[in-house]
Amino acid sequence: MTAPITLEAACGLGLPGATTGGRLPDGPAWAPFLARARDERAVAILAQAVDGGLVDASADQRGQLVHEHQAAMRSCLYLERATITVAGLLRDVDVDFRLLKGPAVARLDYPDPAWRAFGDIDLLVRSTEYDTAVAALAAAGGRRRSAEVRPGFDRRFGKGVCIVMPGGVQVDVHRTLASGPFGLTIRLDDLFTGDDTVSFGGASLPVLRREHRLAHACVHAALGDAVPRLVALRDIGQLLLTTDVDFELTRAECVRWRATAVLAYAIDAAWRTLALESTPVSCWARDYAADRYERRSLAAYLGPDRSYARLMIAGLPAVPGLPAKVAYVRALLWADTDYAARHDGGRVRRVQRAWRTRRSSERVA
């Protein structure tokens, strides 16, 4: 009898150089395996792999996956329709945007969108149009999920905001691709180059060009969570192994953004986690030696000590110019009363925590 496949390896199924064969774990191991797949939004990958004969499954497992896959795809259809509505709201106020992740990657980079589930809507807007975009969604009944550090902070330094629309659909309005230092060094105008679009439901929506989709997949995988999400790692393998993405262009952009370490870390994590065969790109990623700035910045995102405060403090060196640094520090130390009370137990404790975090970051570097 063949050995059961791990969820990590299963998330690489169907990619060139991925694990082949095997079977899903059964008996008492099956329920936690499926629960984790659900949590990682990987049910769609499992269901498609089983349906394509890439991994063996019992009739019961197959039935469960078909049922859950259908539920996940129903949710994706609703989200795609909501995406079209949100795009219309932004176009009504002349806001330029790029659709990120979700339907863009599912429809443009996977062999079939049924492979890639998603749970929210992600859009990138220009800093200069950020407030207009948020106001347009608020006018349609959307409400912020979290308070802003200080009025105007998001537009100048933040990653963006999650807006919860009526009906519960979450729209992440991004100003940049990550919180913290790497989000501050990405050259945002670069992301609006190219004219790639994705079409669905009678709408044609602008997306990042493929090389930037790869960069964003790496940013999301490496910096989005303390431990990279499996579907984010699958996106990286999908883009590098099955599309015509120009990796050298992606790498050149990441050099300009002082984020080459992010690219390397994410690609190496994808190859190790999904158990993919080595390629020249994966070998480059494995052997990449980050400089001091990159190591120090990356450390703020990784491991159990990750926190929003730590990311913000680590971002200080990336803020360009003294006046902007002063404004950044002032905003962090003297956060809006409402924000500080909710997030840090008041202003005094916030200041204490901020400087403890700063000292901790210096020790790591």
Add this chain to the structure above:
Amino acid sequence: MSVPGHHPSTPARWVRNPDVLTRRGAFGVLLLAPTADQPLLLEGTGVDLWDALDRPRTGGDVAAELASVFDADPATVAADVRAALEELGAVDLVVSVES
């Protein structure tokens, strides 16, 4: 079913509504029309019917193809296809086009 603007002496030609959102898997094909509250799930021969509507075709053409593929009674298939097209048309999943 009457088709607006369609001359009754020529058979209607049907095609998928391009505004419908779809997903296909082992479960079948999920279809979400622009104004629908819920997706409709097509399974079994319903999937073959949907596949056959990738270009404008009359119900008779579709029925003839499906009867051949499934080696089924043409009259029975024609009746089923006619009913299915009426149902899909009523919820905007398919639309009729001019000849």
